[in-house]
Amino acid sequence: MLGLALKVALVTIIALILVYTVRHYIFTLNRLFGRQRHPYINIDTATWPTVTVLVAAHNEEAVIAHSLEALLQVCYPTDRLKIMVVNDRSTDRTREIVDDFAAQFPGRITPFHRVNGIPGKAPALKDATQLVDSDVIIVFDADYIPGRGLIKQLAAPFFDPEVGLVMGRVVPINTGHNLLTRLLDLERAGGYQVDQQARMNLNLVPQYGGTVGGVRRMALENVGGWLDDTLAEDTDLTCRAILKGWKSVYQNRSECYEEVPETWPVRIRQIARWAKGHNQALHRYAFSCLSNRNLPLPEKVDALLLLGIYAMSPVLVTGWVLAVVLFYRGESTLIAAPMALMMIIAFGAVGNSAAFFEIAAAVYLDRGSRRIRLLPFNFFTFLISTVTVSNASFAQIISGPRASQVWEKTPRFRKTNFKAVGG
Amino acid sequence: MWIAIFLIIALCLFLLPLVPGLREMAHATDAQPLQVVRTYDTDITHFAIKFKAWLEKNFGDFLATQNNPALENAEGTLQDKTAYQIIGKDSSPTFSREEIYNTSTQKLILSAFPLRLTESMLFEGEVYGADVIHTATHSQFRALLAEGDIHLGEGCTVLRWIHSHGSISAGVGCRLFGRASADKLITLSGGCQFERLNAATILFGKKTPAVSQATVSLTPLAGLPNVKDQFQRRWLIDGDLEIPAYCSFDGDIVASHSIRIGLGSRLIGNLKSNQDMVLADGVHIDGTIVSSGDIHIGADCRVTGAVISEKTIWVCAGSIIGTQALPTTMTSLNMHIACGVTAHGTVWADDSASVLSDARVYA
Numbered sequence: 103m104l105g106l107a108l109k110v111a112l113v114t115i116i117a118l119i120l121v122y123t124v125r126h127y128i129f130t131l132n133r134l135f136g137r138q139r140h141p142y143i144n145i146d147t148a149t150w151p152t153v154t155v156l157v158a159a160h161n162e163e164a165v166i167a168h169s170l171e172a173l174l175q176v177c178y179p180t181d182r183l184k185i186m187v188v189n190d191r192s193t194d195r196t197r198e199i200v201d202d203f204a205a206q207f208p209g210r211i212t213p214f215h216r217v218n219g220i221p222g223k224a225p226a227l228k229d230a231t232q233l234v235d236s237d238v239i240i241v242f243d244a245d246y247i248p249g250r251g252l253i254k255q256l257a258a259p260f261f262d263p264e265v266g267l268v269m270g271r272v273v274p275i276n277t278g279h280n281l282l283t284r285l286l287d288l289e290r291a292g293g294y295q296v297d298q299q300a301r302m303n304l305n306l307v308p309q310y311g312g313t314v315g316g317v318r319r320m321a322l323e324n325v326g327g328w329l330d331d332t333l334a335e336d337t338d339l340t341c342r343a344i345l346k347g348w349k350s351v352y353q354n355r356s357e358c359y360e361e362v363p364e365t366w367p368v369r370i371r372q373i374a375r376w377a378k379g380h381n382q383a384l385h386r387y388a389f390s391c392l393s394n395r396n397l398p399l400p401e402k403v404d405a406l407l408l409l410g411i412y413a414m415s416p417v418l419v420t421g422w423v424l425a426v427v428l429f430y431r432g433e434s435t436l437i438a439a440p441m442a443l444m445m446i447i448a449f450g451a452v453g454n455s456a457a458f459f460e461i462a463a464a465v466y467l468d469r470g471s472r473r474i475r476l477l478p479f480n481f482f483t484f485l486i487s488t489v490t491v492s493n494a495s496f497a498q499i500i501s502g503p504r505a506s507q508v509w510e511k512t513p514r515f516r517k518t519n520f521k522a523v524g525g
Numbered sequence: 526m527w528i529a530i531f532l533i534i535a536l537c538l539f540l541l542p543l544v545p546g547l548r549e550m551a552h553a554t555d556a557q558p559l560q561v562v563r564t565y566d567t568d569i570t571h572f573a574i575k576f577k578a579w580l581e582k583n584f585g586d587f588l589a590t591q592n593n594p595a596l597e598n599a600e601g602t603l604q605d606k607t608a609y610q611i612i613g614k615d616s617s618p619t620f621s622r623e624e625i626y627n628t629s630t631q632k633l634i635l636s637a638f639p640l641r642l643t644e645s646m647l648f649e650g651e652v653y654g655a656d657v658i659h660t661a662t663h664s665q666f667r668a669l670l671a672e673g674d675i676h677l678g679e680g681c682t683v684l685r686w687i688h689s690h691g692s693i694s695a696g697v698g699c700r701l702f703g704r705a706s707a708d709k710l711i712t713l714s715g716g717c718q719f720e721r722l723n724a725a726t727i728l729f730g731k732k733t734p735a736v737s738q739a740t741v742s743l744t745p746l747a748g749l750p751n752v753k754d755q756f757q758r759r760w761l762i763d764g765d766l767e768i769p770a771y772c773s774f775d776g777d778i779v780a781s782h783s784i785r786i787g788l789g790s791r792l793i794g795n796l797k798s799n800q801d802m803v804l805a806d807g808v809h810i811d812g813t814i815v816s817s818g819d820i821h822i823g824a825d826c827r828v829t830g831a832v833i834s835e836k837t838i839w840v841c842a843g844s845i846i847g848t849q850a851l852p853t854t855m856t857s858l859n860m861h862i863a864c865g866v867t868a869h870g871t872v873w874a875d876d877s878a879s880v881l882s883d884a885r886v887y888a
Contacts, residue, residue, distance in 0.1 A: 141815075141835050144856040146567045147723065147847075147870035148831055177567070251567040261831045262815040263759060263777035263795040278556030291559070305817075324756045347754050347761045347779070357561040396753055396761075472555035475545035 105431060108424055115421035122414060125407055126457040129300035134463055139303045143355055145258040151237035153257055154184045156230055158223050158313070162244035163195040165361070169244050170203050170211065178253040184236065186212045187244075190226040196244075223312070224338075225330035231322065240316040245361040247275070248314075255356040256316045266321030266348025267310040267340060269298065270356030279364050284476055285483050286362040286369070291468055292461035298352040306404035307344055308352035312336030313360070321348045334379020337409070341387035344405060345394050366486070373487055374494040377412040381498055384409040415491035416499075569706045569723040569871070573670050573688035576651060580635075587611060587635060588655075596637055607650070612636040617643065644678065662696070675707075679714075693724070715864050715882035722872045725849065729880045730842075730864020743773040743791055753781070758794065768792070770805065783818070786810075795830065804828075806841070813853075820857070822846075831855070840866045 155173060159166055166187070173185050187200045197215055204211045214230050231239065238260050240253060252270065259265045271294045277287040301308045310317070312335055322328070325342035332338040340350055363369040391397060391405045458480055465474045549555070568574070581588060583603055590596065597613040610618055610632045617640075624630045633650040634640075640654045644661030652658065654671040662678040668685045669675055675689045679696035685703045687693060692710040695701065701719040705711060711724040746768070754761040762780040770787035777794045778784065784798040789807040795815070796802065802816040806823040813830035814820060820834040825843035832838060832846055834857035840846070842865030847853035852870030860878035872878070 139835065141817075141833060141856075144721075144871070144873040144875070145831055145833070145854045146569065146873075147852050147854045149851050149853070249561055254567060261795065261813045261833065262797055263813075264779045264797045264799075264815070273559050273561055275558045277558045278553060281550060284556060287558070320757055320759065346756070357559075359558065359561060396763075468559055470555055470559065472549060475549040477546070478542040479546050 105428070105433060108428055108431075109433065112421060112424045112428065115417055115424070118414065118417060119421070122407065122411075123457075126297075126460055128304075129297055130457075130460050130463045132300040132303050133296045133467065136300075136303055138299070139305075140353070140355065142259040142262065142351070143255065143353065145261060146254070148258070148261065150179055150182050150254065151257055151260055152182045152184075152235075153178065153238045153240055153253060153316075154186055154234045154236040155240045155242060155253065156227060156234075157185065157187045157242050157244055158190070158226060159187055159192060159196055159200070159244040160190045160223075160226075161192045161194045161196060163192075163199060165245040166196055166199050167203070168247055169242065170200075172247045172249075173242075174207060174210065175250055176248060176253045177250045178257070180210065182236075183210075183253065184212060184234075185210060186214055186230060186234070188214050188216065188226045188230040190216045190221065190223070191218075220330050222330070222333075224328050224332050224335035227335065228328035228330050231319075231328060234319065237319060238316050239319055239322065241313055242358075243313040243360070246272075246313060247359045249358065252314075252356055252358055255353055256314070259351045259353065260316065260318055262349075262351075264347075264349045265351050266318050266324075266343045266346075267350035268316040269308055269310050269350065269352045270314040270358055271295070271298070271352075271354050272311065272314055272360045273357050274362040275359035276361050276364060281476075281479065282366060282369060282483075283362050283364055284473065285480055288461045288465065288473065288476060288480060289483065290362070291464035291470075292457070294352075295354065295464035295467050296460040299354045301404060302352040302354070304404075305400065307340065307401050307408060308350050309408060310336050310340045310343070310350050312339075314356070314358040318348070321346070324348070332379065333375055333382055337380055337383040338386070341383055341391065341405065341409070344397060344401060345387070345390055347396055370486070370490045373490050377415070377491040377494040378498050380409065380412040381495055384413055412491050413495060415488045416495040418488060419492045569704050569721065570688055572668070572686045572704065573706070576653075576668065576670055580653060583607075584609075584635060587637070593637075600632075607633055609633040609635060609650070612638070612640060614638045617641055620646075639673075657691075713880045715880055717880045719872075719878050719880075720874055722868075723870065725852065725869060727868040727870075727872055729862045729866040729868075730882070732865070732867060741771050741789055743771050743789075744769075746772050746774045749774070749778065765800075766798075777812070784816075802834075829853070833857070837861065842866060845869075846872075 157169060189196055189200055200213045204213050214233065216226055216229055219225055219229060227241065238257055240256050242248065256268050256270055259268045272290060274283060274287045274290055276283050278284065298308050317339065321343055324346050328335055329338055343350060363372055388406060388409055391402055458477060461477060461480060462474060598616055599611040600609065602608050608631060612618055612634065618634050620630055628645055629647040629649060631649045634648065634652045637655045639657045642658065642660045642664060645663045647665045649667055651668045651670065652666060654673065657673040658669060658671045658675045660676065660678045660681055663680040665682040665684060669683065669687045671689045674691040675687060675693045677695040677699050680698045681696065682700045683702060683705065687701065687705045689707040691708065693705060693707045694712040695714060695717050697714045698716040704721050705719060706723040709724065710726050710728065711722055712728045713719065715730055749760050749762060749766065751763045752760055753763040759777040759779065762778060765782040766778065766780040767785045768774065768787055768790050771789045772787065773791045775793045779797045781799050783800040783802065784796055785803045786792065786805060786808045788805040791809040793811040795812040796810065797815045799817045801818040802814060803821045804823050804826050807825050808823065809827045811829050814828055815833045817835050819837045819839065820832060822828065822840045822844050824841040828846050829848055829851060831853045832855040836857065837859040838855060838857040840862045842863045845867045846855050847869035849869055854871040854873065855868055856873040858874065858876045860874040861881055862878065863881050863883055
């Protein structure tokens, strides 16, 4: 009886991995051969909506000035654009730098120095949003460096009254620092260039990523605003918006530089936080997605698979353990083939942000030829991610979904002056 | 012994796929961030501005003395091997025998005076006019920039971009690939094809006289059928939506299928259909219309906001998109626009767009 239960569990796990594999193959083939949707990218003349750019900042003295300089140069009607720095209890020179900018550019930069309340990005955004009266809110992290046309590109989809959330593409700027940054560059490329754009093409659920993205204020009010008890306010908001009939859209050509972690401990903490936030959203919204009558079936399936992506790591580890247990119970002939299959396809199915063939397709689409040589090394990041995410997920299961979550900021690495690439 | 050989072979097989990566790590050849052109600001005049800056750098003397009536024809070659020809007053470009034989010139053409260009010639270099440019018929141009108006003769083709600080008029059957922009007015005759236009006013064919709108009282709609959800001024509609003729409604509408707006109705708000959208004649929309399918705009309609279709837009005569004070964007994959349509702002088709001689256009 126990043997049968273990076998059923293993087969279920293999089936789940197969579902993700098929999903990622569909995305990759769609990106390579399907019709590409960019319906809002051509909008260059319009009566633009009023926009407030929220720059989430916590101890950002190394990067905040670069971000503000870039934001001051964007091509957007100045009477319709406000920049609000949400300085969440910084203890370094962030406040001083922001106040200097505000004094130099009165009316264009508004500092919001937060000194109490729950720490973290979501609670800070929640407090700042109460001061916002614009049609659209665009959120950047303090290490992001927008190009001149980016705000228009992110605001353009909001002419569509169905659109509640917009996401742009994040491009690592410190790519060449070390092996980790180069691997993260590949992973980001797969996640955005293939995964997000394919979901846009297929009318599924492109994920609002919390930065280089915009939110319609009306949609935010409709879903109840930012929640301050969430670790992944982006995934949380994406779910609540689609459940209320708002669309999230992805703009692949709206690119913005970011800084990726340069050390493994920082990367591990970052991905553990993402995993916990995602799992939290899975717990909160999986049933609502399933039972929502207004959500079309393809979006429903995609939303569930999106929510479940980080839960797949502990599932995968459980599958490996089950396979070994069954092997030692003498079930080798039955288990050997599925186990081998699972080992091969798991990497392709649940490499945390992008499967390896998605990365290969993304590098091809980005015309970056020689960086593809590093692709085999992504197997090691897959293993590290699997262990990290599984560890975080199991810890979350043990502590319970309602246990208080601690938000942890990703440290910045920039030491030298930012030099723009490509002009 | 055999175990050692086996382990070595296994290790080699494992390391083999990593060899190119190890080489790339040792000698990075592709470690730069992906290029994001941060200065690109979606401005349609981007190339024209860059070209003018290039002219100022390389032909500063010419631009400084261009008002001198004694300026004479001159030819030369820049250090980067760009051949050029400066055209004097009351003169035209001159071509070598080879150029005449090939009906093609690679020279950059610069003129300080009204410029007339010969017919059936391929101008592979840019053409710059400090005054008006008149082209004869059936010529092809890489790019044109004029401080005055540009008149393109019948059947001309612009391959990359054209910009005028005054107006552009394109004769019957012209093809404008790439960007076409003017500070004031663009007029396209019937049979023209284009991709991206921008001007304060864009006329397709001749402007039709304004239709005097019959004063029919409109019936205000308090609500809509098949409402799935409603929040503030946004209405979510399940399935198709049909607004009857001569009705008015104030609010944003999102329909999961198609939208049809009846004759003479007026809506204040933004519309989105996930299938086709049809505006009957005389409809006024004070807002944006967006469709995942086609958009059919009947005769004498007014849309003040953007018009966005993921497939094809059809516009009948007498319709006006945007206003002089509030220019907007009309964009889709394909576009069929009747003579007699006016647009203010940007008209942009990703695949193809054509001006049809008929007053009515049909799918």
